[in-house]
Amino acid sequence: MRYFRHITLETPESVDLEFILAGIGNRALALGVDYLILLVAFLLELLVVVLVIQSEVLSLSEWTGWAWFLAGLLLLTFAGYAGYFVTFETLWQGQTPGKRLARIRVIGSDGRPIGLQQATLRALLRLIDDWFLLGAYLIVLTREERRIGDLVAGTTVIQEVRPAGQPPEINPEAQRLAERWQAELDWDTLEPAAFGVIRDYLQGRHQLAAYARPAVAENLANHVLDLLNPRTRPAVEPDIYLEAIYLAYQWRLQSSRPGEQL
Amino acid sequence: MAAKFGLESTSYPMVEGIQAELPPILSIGNVVTVALALYRQHLWTYLRLALIAHLWLLVPIYGWARFGALAAAIAHAAVGELMGTEPDLAHSQDHCLGRMWPLWGASVLVFLIMVGLLLPIALFVAALGGLVRIISDNAPLWLEVGLVVLLVFVGVGLLLGYVWVAFRLAVVGMPMVVEPGVGPLRGIERSVQLTGGSVLRLQGIVSVGFLVMLPFQVPVQAAVNVIQILLFAISTLSGALLSLLLPPFRLLLVPMTVVSFVLPALFSGALFLPFWQTMMATLYYDLRCRREGLTLAWPAGRDGGP
Numbered sequence: 001m002r003y004f005r006h007i008t009l010e011t012p013e014s015v016d017l018e019f020i021l022a023g024i025g026n027r028a029l030a031l032g033v034d035y036l037i038l039l040v041a042f043l044l045e046l047l048v049v050v051l052v053i054q055s056e057v058l059s060l061s062e063w064t065g066w067a068w069f070l071a072g073l074l075l076l077t078f079a080g081y082a083g084y085f086v087t088f089e090t091l092w093q094g095q096t097p098g099k100r101l102a103r104i105r106v107i108g109s110d111g112r113p114i115g116l117q118q119a120t121l122r123a124l125l126r127l128i129d130d131w132f133l134l135g136a137y138l139i140v141l142t143r144e145e146r147r148i149g150d151l152v153a154g155t156t157v158i159q160e161v162r163p164a165g166q167p168p169e170i171n172p173e174a175q176r177l178a179e180r181w182q183a184e185l186d187w188d189t190l191e192p193a194a195f196g197v198i199r200d201y202l203q204g205r206h207q208l209a210a211y212a213r214p215a216v217a218e219n220l221a222n223h224v225l226d227l228l229n230p231r232t233r234p235a236v237e238p239d240i241y242l243e244a245i246y247l248a249y250q251w252r253l254q255s256s257r258p259g260e261q262l
Numbered sequence: 263m264a265a266k267f268g269l270e271s272t273s274y275p276m277v278e279g280i281q282a283e284l285p286p287i288l289s290i291g292n293v294v295t296v297a298l299a300l301y302r303q304h305l306w307t308y309l310r311l312a313l314i315a316h317l318w319l320l321v322p323i324y325g326w327a328r329f330g331a332l333a334a335a336i337a338h339a340a341v342g343e344l345m346g347t348e349p350d351l352a353h354s355q356d357h358c359l360g361r362m363w364p365l366w367g368a369s370v371l372v373f374l375i376m377v378g379l380l381l382p383i384a385l386f387v388a389a390l391g392g393l394v395r396i397i398s399d400n401a402p403l404w405l406e407v408g409l410v411v412l413l414v415f416v417g418v419g420l421l422l423g424y425v426w427v428a429f430r431l432a433v434v435g436m437p438m439v440v441e442p443g444v445g446p447l448r449g450i451e452r453s454v455q456l457t458g459g460s461v462l463r464l465q466g467i468v469s470v471g472f473l474v475m476l477p478f479q480v481p482v483q484a485a486v487n488v489i490q491i492l493l494f495a496i497s498t499l500s501g502a503l504l505s506l507l508l509p510p511f512r513l514l515l516v517p518m519t520v521v522s523f524v525l526p527a528l529f530s531g532a533l534f535l536p537f538w539q540t541m542m543a544t545l546y547y548d549l550r551c552r553r554e555g556l557t558l559a560w561p562a563g564r565d566g567g568p
Contacts, residue, residue, distance in 0.1 A: 002299065003299045004299070022291075023291060023292060023294075024294065025290070025292055025293065025294030025295035025296075025297075025298070025470055025474060026292065026295065028291065028294065028470050028473045028474045029290055029291040029294075029466070029473075031473070032473050102291050133476075133480070137477060197558055200557075200558055201555065204286065204558075207552055211455065212553060212554035212555060216558055220558065
């Protein structure tokens with residue numbers, strides 16, 4: 001892959017795991033979302049502080065009293081800032097709300113979820129990485145995309161593996177056709193790669209624009225027709241035709257190699 | 263190919279060579295990552311072209327059109343690479359320079375649309391403000407407050423609507439250089455078509471793009487400002503001295519001052535232009551995949567091309 005960097009990690013059991021690194025875009029998105037959440041929390045904190053001061057619950061007349069109040073407040077704010085990342089990354093297996101949205105995850109160098117210690121190191125060094133922009137340079141320019149916090153804690157940020165899409169919806173008519181064709185057609189002429197394209201279409205077709213979808217379906221159906229033997233010409237919509245081909249091909253695969261999911 | 267299913271084959275060309283390296287659709291963050299990777303892989307060639315493009319900006323009209331075409335060439339080369347063709351910036355340059363005036367016409371059209379929208383919006387806001395003022399005279403406080411809140415909502419709504427229109431017109435240039443036979447009007451139509459239902463995503467992508475550029479923009483901007491001040495000081499001092507010795511030299515003072523400010527600004531513009539062009543290319547590519555099934559092409563013997 002040229003657009004995304006990869007990393008291979010070795011587990012304690014000496015198994016090599018390959019991951020796609022998160023990339024600067026996903027990490028910036030995650031950071032932006034997390035900082036928005038923290039900004040809202042900070043504004044709420046300010047509001048509470050103003051209300052507390054106005055209500056004069058605290059009778060801080062002395063200068064030192066105010067200094068202590070301010071110091072406590074600063075400490076609390078920092079604890080909230082670091083605690084947000086530490087808590088989420090520890091409890092959500094390396095994810096914060098922003099990272100969950102961006103579908104990325106922090107893992108240890110052995111490929112395992114990170115622990116409290118690693119999350120804490122990452123959160124503390126965030127001060128240098130985020131506020132002095134150093135993290136951004138390291139992520140963009142280095143091969144393993146590790147910011148200082150990652151280097152010290154021995155962590156890596158990776159893209160989450162996308163779970164296989166939902167099986168496509170199949171029309172009952174397509175089901176009937178598939179049952180008929182399963183025996184009739186010679187399936188060896190249809191390559192697995194072609195089947196993959198049909199599956200991709202059936203899974204993603206609801207996202208296609210209404211003006212483009214008929215042409216895409218028609219195009220695929222025509223190509224399938226060219227590949228099949230005999231070239232049965234069905235009097236059905238391209239979508240139903242493709243669903244039937246998908247289903248029949250899948251049944252055939254499952255009967256030849258039981259247990260394997262495509 | 264003759265339509266076997268009774269549907270006419272439309273002109274959304276399928277593309278040769280599926281990029282197995284890219285996932286079928288790109289998430290918000292991945293669009294930005296891919297755009298930056300494209301720029302990094304062609305850093306010097308893209309930067310060189312962007313610098314030349316920015317120098318053309320100094321020439322009115324013709325130079326501006328040429329700037330647009332050269333910028334489009336970067337996007338054309340980038341999208342070609344995403345679609346799996348061999349990267350060839352020289353070809354992209356010729357290709358886009360051949361469409362220089364239509365491209366410029368399209369950007370003028372988009373500009374006119376955006377300015378033209380401002381006029382009715384301004385009139386509407388002015389009329390509404392006047393109305394509110396008349397009503398709120400001698401009105402009870404709750405009504406006054408209510409009207410102000412209403413005005414704020416209307417204002418925010420109008421702003422969002424305006425930005426929404428701007429995003430629908432975000433990729434006008436791309437179909438003009440990628441798809442055959444697309445002129446300015448069809449380019450606008452295609453941009454509106456492609457961005458349908460994706461405005462929020464596009465806004466997310468552009469925001470992340472700005473966030474990613476921030477760590478680079480800040481030092482570059484600082485350096486540019488320092489250079490501007492230095493150049494300004496040098497040019498005014500030396501210019502003043504020279505014009506004491508040679509009075510006609512005084513005529514050069516103003517141009518020298520302008521140049522000392524404009525040149526560094528052009529340089530920083532050129533540094534970031536390729537990123538935004540590869541962003542637009544990646545956006546266009548991703549919209550074509552999502553909305554028009556670009557990568558749902560047949561693995562062998564696909565028809566058509568960009």
